[in-house]
Amino acid sequence: MNKLLLLICALCLFFSQAEAGITKNHGFSLTGELKYGADFRHFDYVNPNAPKGGTLRRAMYGTFDSFNPFAPKGLAIKATGYLYDSLLTSSSDEAVSYYGLIAETMEYPDDYSWVVFNLRPEARWSDGTPLTAEDVVFSFEKITEASPFYSNYYNLITKAEAVGRHSVKFHFKKGETSRELPLIAGQLSIIPKHFWQTRDLSKSSLDIPPVSGAYRIASYEIGKRVTFERIKDYWGEKLPVNAGQNNFDAIVFEYFRDQTVAFEAFKAGHFDFTAESSGRRWYRGYTGKYFDMGLIRKEEIPHKNPQGMKGIVFNTAVKPLDSVLVRKALNYAYDYDWINKNIYFDQDKRHDSYFSNSELACGSVPPAAVAALIKQVKPDAGDGLMKTPFKLPSTDGSGNNRENLKTAVQLFEQAGYRIVNGKMTGKDGRSLYLEISTSSKTIEKELMTFKKALERIGIDFYIRYLDSTQFVDKVRSKDYMMIYTTVRQSESPGNEQRNMWHSEAADEAGSRNYARIKDPAVDRLVNMIINAPDRKSLVTYSKALDRVLLNGWYFIPAGYSDRYRIAYWDKFGKPAKMPEYSFGFGSWWIEPGKEKKIDSLIKR
Template sequence: MKRRLIHVSAAALLFLAGTLPATAGEKTSHAIALIGTPKYGEHFTHFDYTNPDAPKGGTYRRGMVGTFDNINDVAVKGRCAAGISFMYDTLMESSRDEPSTSYGLLAEALTVADDNAWAVFHLRHEATFHDGHPVTSEDVCFSFKAVTEQSPFYKNYFKGIDRVEALGPHTVKFHFNKEDRNRELPYVAGQLKVLPAHYWQHRDLSKSTLEPPLGSGPYRISAVEPGKRISYERVPGYWGKDLPVNKGRYNFDRMVFEYFKDRTVAFEAFKAGHYDLQGESAGKNWYRGYTGKNVETGWIKKEEIPHSMPTGMRGVIMNTQAPPLNDRNVRRALTRAFDFDWVNNKIYFDQLKRHTSYFSNSEFACSGLPRGQELNTLESIRGLVPPEIFTTPFALYKGDGSGMDRNRLRQAAAILAESGYAFKDGAMRDPHGKPLKLEILMGSKATQKRFLPFRQNLKRLGIELTLHLVDSTHYTQKVRNREYMMIFSRFRQSLSPGNEQRSMWHSETAGVKGSRNLCGIADPAVDALVEKVIAAPDRQALVARTRALDRLLLNGYYIIPDGYSDRFRIAYWDRFGRPSKLPTHGLSINAWWIDPAKDAAMPDCLISKTRR
């Protein structure tokens, strides 16, 4: 492979690894690491969590709940089908057993300026789209422009990139904003998926479509049944199949994603052999639902796999743009009234830990009182934050789990009284005498049962809570358009928080349809901390600044926290082989394969379904 020269100074904040002898001040790189040094050297052949000799073949089937009406994941409109990402390659590929490290995929190397003003990616000459057309710098420039114009998320995620310039057919330069030269921008740029400019030049990328698009990745769409099923086939001549980042991965000849409108129906379909793997979050299902011949004979296996992945925050998201949820005391009171301890015991079998951080299960979670760099960060915006942040550790109310905790409700009523609410004529009323009425929008019946005790608690307070169930398509539209008071959802977090925090919390995304700022947060203090996180000069500062952001979000009471698990709970039909070593940051199902001997032993009902 032709070597490219990488210029990087001692002051560079980004680590570029895999050095070979070069002229002074120049290095050759195959990897980018935001934390420490890359695990894999220049001549690595495959990731440790893959089997380079894994057999190819067979069909892997996944069950999805809901529906879809679009296979263009750049378009904001429509509900996109699962699996689209398998069609496209990115400039770099992330490792699943390292924190925030990526290796060359479309790009064989990159150059980073000593002041982090730009990064140049050198594309592999052998990279092609599925029609044989080479991947060029023109495609990279087109892709950046397309996703930032069409997607609110990518517009903010790539905000630190001013422009992308083609220096030659296989050399492309990313220019970074002078005000935003944070250390992760070259890493972020490497995550850009590359679209074929020649394919889209006569098509509207902003429109949803069911016409299979052209890609460059390991799979392409083979069949589409709108709203029901989408199938992919492995591309035999995939240009990147022998790259170290791909060796031992993408082993299934076909992947089928089948859609079910109800979780209960989907679960029964799994046990009957309609699809292969089920991730389980419902405690009742995990302990009582797996019954029947297919489980008893061992054809279906259950397994718990511990992980060290950040679990972010899951819970009832309150839209602060929808009165009365723009009142912090109302949000505080609702948080106090939610009896997580009962829900965890009765529904989750006490298997969840409650979220006490927006960065749960990671070093970024705040605790106790702020100190050191975190305290200094908060001091810089002291006049903009609640004073109790400096004096009182954040803590969620711990009840007795009985479902009849009167002290919980008394405290909630007292908090509402701080904003002038009072119980009168059978209802909790605001200072103008208007009854307090709320609504949770739901797209699945499965979420309904966890809110029944919450609704009962609010009824005791004189608050009317409506549980509004709509089909998955309407749910997606309403969430995208911010037509809700509350929803049940989650914010996922990475091992290295950065640019994506803008889309989640920054005021410039508060009213943007399709953004990830589901809470509608528009707070100058939050804005300031988001920018400090993005601009963190090193890991120590990143941890301190993220903890400060976490503390401010918690004290804003934007989400009523639910719970999380620090392990994967999966059930699967025992027809797979998998590497002896699993990655620390995910299951990496794309490194599994169909074991021919196990597959041959499966019951006839399953075999017939896998051949559809």
Template sequence: MPSYSLKKLIVVAGLVCYSSFTLAAPSHGIAMHGDLKYSSDFTHFDYTNPDAPKGGSVKQWALGTFDSFNSFIIKGTPADGLGLIYDTLTSQSTDEPFSEYGLIAKTIDVADDNSSVTFVLNKNAKFSDGEPVTANDVAFTFKTLTTEGSPVYRIYYGDVKDVVIVDEHTIRFEFKSTKNAELPLIIGQLPVLPEHYWKDKDFNAPTLDKPVGSGPYMLDSYEAGRSITYKRNPNYWGADIPVNKGRYNFDFITYDYYRDTTVSLEAFKAGEYDFRQETSSKNWATSYVGPMFDNGQIIKAEIPHSRPTGMQAFVFNTRRDIFSNPDVRKALSYAFDFEWTNKNLFYSAYARTNSYFSNSEMAAEQPITPQETALLEPFKDQLPSEVFTDVFKAPVYDGSGNNRRELRTALRLLKSAGWELKNGKLLNKETGQAFTFEILLVQKEFERIVAPMLKNLKQMGIEANIRIVDVSQYINRLRDFDFDMVVSSFGQSSSPGNEQREFWGSYNADMKGSRNIIGIKNPVIDALIEKIIEAPSRQELVYRTRALDRVLQWNYYVIPQFHSTSYRIAYKPFFGMPKTRPLYDIGFDTWWVKEPTK
């Protein structure tokens, strides 16, 4: 497990010797591959309106409930919107694949050999209680998150060897390896917490105490479990710096909680809140109609995006014995008839997902290249042969609902894996155990999508049941890996890197609260993740990610579902928004209220 070292966490007075860390010239930003889009004298991102008016109140919706304002631990259910409270060292632009610019950090210095990154903090940076943000706060945050926070942080920041406080406003992170080009950007994503606020508190406990942050908003008021309101900090130190100009324009942002997405949609149509992103194709096709849409009381829009859509899927918990065999997992993939589902339930609104990196150049959707073959050849004896010979495609149906041939294929696979169909039930040949499992859901609306698959599983002799639980119970069961199958998603960026360890790394397969909910323990995948992290160029990153994609695909860890390449949004007409939209985000934080109330 990655460890945090305090050996060099010291304040160095006077002149500091940098002889071991030859730095490039201090920069206002850093790009993963290639050049920065914005020069050092930029005043705002292209997708913002620097003259956007400030003011007004906005309501959004959230699902379930909350019982904590501490989103950094695995206990409790954190409230929505808490990210508005905290600033990070850098801010990522959403019209570049992966570039960051100074936020709390005024400059960024990466060592020539990539052995460290040094951040010089903006001396104007302050917390919401007026206390200055210092290098001590950054060091405290890093130590606290990696020792007391969610296991995600230990994995994500695992390549950091030491943290050195150079002076009050300068901090250096030293790395275990020089090969992780993404690490300086990953450190830049570190939220900064106030040491003075947390020093007398139990960080590892859920809390409803109002937090102190450094971001553009402060917690204003809340009704436990039902609503939470954030107020724009009128004294926010970073309101006019380039990465923030034209953003965070609303005076108040409220999240109202609903137990059910159907109720939340009806509340939106009744005017109870102001903005909604729709994920249900059925709702989009059938429910966003009526007088309020015809007369302009509510505007609906589909906005194409260039964001990788990642993988949404039925996810196996491979820690369960019944799902430990890849042939069994492959057989069960035949139970999901996407073509029938898309036509009859989704109004043909979706595309089938076959790649973990869909809608991006990293997707392994073409025959394997020589570069990928060279990467995978050393592991040939540990890989399915199809990795080298075939392009992965999930089972394809004709949309008629007649899938007898495919189900026969599934039964042959199950038979080869030690299962047999007897009197309509699939039984283990050795133990006589019946093949049964539970699909855990948090959204009742997904029941209609799962139901046809249950019918197909029944034809295989498999008894699968749906269990719908509330948000808090769902989160806790995922943290404890207490499920057979869930519907989940693995989001991807345009520049895959350290987060792949969280998703698929053996190191955290048994770590409660980790994001490796599948339970993958595969040394080939571990090796490929490190290859991705160490990719020396964009082209190499693409090849290495495609190689990982192929190995994930052919191990049948999930049953892929579907994706859309557009955002479906609906909103009240009082919003203004910039003419230029970001490529990789909706950009809601750049919107404003046209005529703010005084």
């Protein structure tokens, strides 16, 4: 009788799952089929027989006073991805595909109302304690409780529950059908319950926790240096997703407060690898005897990664930046073409989209479906938003920005300003004052160029330099008029868009809604992106959001590169094949013979 009852229960479960359309898989893709099957041995862009050993030295910018990346205060060390594994990990030769790391498999229904992750029984913390479903539930509850950013990011997850020692189920909000939700849950970093249950995750800390990743913290000098060491008995070393990776025995991160100083340290051999963001430095700085000797290599590698938006962002909660006319006028006063030509030597392309370098960019004129969607979410939208080509102000790069400055003055006049005794003056009789906060000297030349242009039309512009700690605090609390920053995007935008643009995040400490946008149309489009049923819809919704954001003039866009610009001391070996969506540095290794040659020729 008991056997019969068990059989009936099993059949009921089988048919209920079949009816619900349950998918069980070793990975998850947002754009199509997974490239790698359940029996894959390693990613195509790695050398599975790569040797282990050596020390990698990298530069970091700023400082640190904490090892807790989830606390809303304090400056946590960077590169914590080396320390904490997540349930899923990404493939670098697919647009948006993730494979099981801590999770061996995942299950979800056709309506994406929940997801179950079946954990690998062999998963362990670095102190030998088993990693179980209780750790996953604890991680979700404590991280979202401690961090406003993660609380917002995971706000569509209503509950995490252990449904077995090695199985955990995430429940999603009713009515939310986003295909991205299982992936969002899978990105959760897992922290050790047995360590953090007696500590406050919301506070910064220099206590060194047990970790689940391939590296642990070996030593540190607060604010200056931290050394990660490879865990020799790392539980996940032989997994297909890790094969041929994590090849360095030690990784030393040296912290620099000034990028110019860090660059000179790289050229002198104090660290091994750099990815360059400055077109000017790339054009002029990568020279010297070690380049001539072939000891330092310099490469440009084209990529397909979306570049988001970078530039000067306006805090729209601060007057006069609450006026779209003022924000547009400041765009006309900024001579990007001269800056790119004379400061960055035409090394960059200009951001003309919040999804630059991707198919999600709207383009100058929105397609019919996008225009119709804009009209739907913003009924008062005029032809300027839907039909008129969007074009950023441009010049011939000669430095003669007279016509654009005249347009800027006209826009200021429309906003209620006029020039009195050489000063741009408001209706209250006060002259216009603007300020940008920054911790970086590398953008000083372009900011000084902008300052001179504003002075020509009677605007006082101040550059406020802060140390990295002060700057981070200002950005978190949104206590600024303007900052220079980057908002990054992925090939498949989703829940993170809420943190970037939604009204709910505008006044939230630590959110990436740096412009403090509060626009019902933007809110609706963000929600549509999060709940997009398919790729075609996602592209349409993203293009519409892009168009609405561009016409809000929330940024003065700067430039980007559609290729990786990297330089490194010639001590590395690397696989023959490069992935499409990264330069694959995680699969490089150190060749002892090359390293010995370098050490014999230079003094560190």
